[in-house]
Amino acid sequence: MSDSVKVERRGAVLEVTLDRPKANAIDAPTSREMGDVFAAFRDDPELRVAILTGGGDKFFCPGWDLKAAAAGEGPDEYYGVGGFGGLQELPNLNKPVIAAVNGIAFGGGFELMISADIIIAADHAMFALPEIRSGTLADAATIKLPRRIPHHVAMEMLFTGRRFDAAEAKQWGVVNEVVPAADLMTVARAKADLLASGPPLVYAAIKEVVRETSHLPVQEAFDLVTKSKLPTVKTLYSSEDQKEGAIAFAEKRDPVWKGR
Template identity: 35%
Template sequence: MSDGLIAGTPDEVLYEVTDHVARITINRPERRNAMSRHTVQLLLEAFVEAGEDPDVWAVVITGTGDKAFCAGGDLKEMNSIAKAGRQVHTPMTGVHRAMLEVIVETYKPVIAAINGHALAGGCEIALAADIRIAVEGTTIGLTEAKRGMGANFGSIVLPRLVPRGYAMDMLYTGRMVPVEEAAQIGLVNKVVSRESFEEEVEAYVRSIVANSPVSTRRYKEMAVKGWGLPLASALRLNVGPNPYTSEDRAEGVAAFVEKRAPQWKNK
């Protein structure tokens, strides 16, 4: 692989939109859905497209197969790059610096459907999502310390999501935490059986897109941009679509009064 050339195939990431839901699937089961540089590029493109498409009201990110959601970065590729005398990617540099930020800043509900182990960069993708639904018996963990790496995103975000002591334990030990344990502290929202996994994810996503997309987009943008701000400042942000002056608000109220299902216009 020459400098500046990102090798890979277009189907490393699958993208489809059905009934207002964009489904993004990391499709490298032979590599436990590890992310090559090309995979990262395709994930970026998929999330940008989902964020810009007005017909998309929610996003599901998952992996192919039942072994791994995503095993993190492709260590074989990293090893080949290093042996060729080139520098492996450093977070927050270069053209791919914003992949996890793009997920966070996709101002629509993002659900990580954790179909298998979510480790290292795969765990960070799950952390960047709003909701995490996992298959029982799988694990989630930031294993970078075992490989001399840094978990740049995870080391900042994980302590904001769970108690700091728990977060630092995960970071320092690099242990693979059973999703059942992670659910006890809210790191995972829901743990379901393999047999009912797809059905449970679909039912949950449907419960989101049944609501006004104007409201859910507002929630996402306010929550992301208000994170870490003092309460008085966050309350005055007024970012995202304004539901109070929207056609959806008028429709939602009318539908309630008329005892019928609302017909959202997303405006």
């Protein structure tokens, strides 16, 4: 990997650090590299969980690199297999991703953050969707945020672009947990280790079910799941892990998950 995207394997956990001083802004080459990193994570059977964080203690990511924009990079640039930041549009990413937000997450950085499954924020982190002030659309946030927090709160954030702190982010459910900055990676790693010890086929099924049924009426969603029409659900219900879960419960022991 380049100096801008640092990758470390820790057992079944992949740690990805966006490190582009001074602010960890993302240009097109960096976005493409991040997409390649997360696609490789998706396809590696030995890896079960990823953590995404930023280098330094001030910025997680402020979004698009405006210096690159000034040099001619446009919004229609190819940002890679996963879309901007490598996560937002990556197909079939059926493994848990944790965002460890170490500072400012504005604009595209905020959208990158909410592409994760679990978000842990340092207590000094700040958030905003300032695109409104430059006359552009925070497209991913406009799609996702009103579905995740109260509609009127999301609309106000999108309309005003105002900043809000980690405590308010926790209040509205934008982040799962707020911790002292010094504890951020310790907490994120503990959460990742917990998930890495769990059943990967169930995680895959959870992510596909959520992704494929969010727009459906409840009964149609149930039909997809109960009739095993989704590939991950079909795989789970015919797997060794499914049998292992039942046997381990009967034998009063911890299951040994093999991911098959």
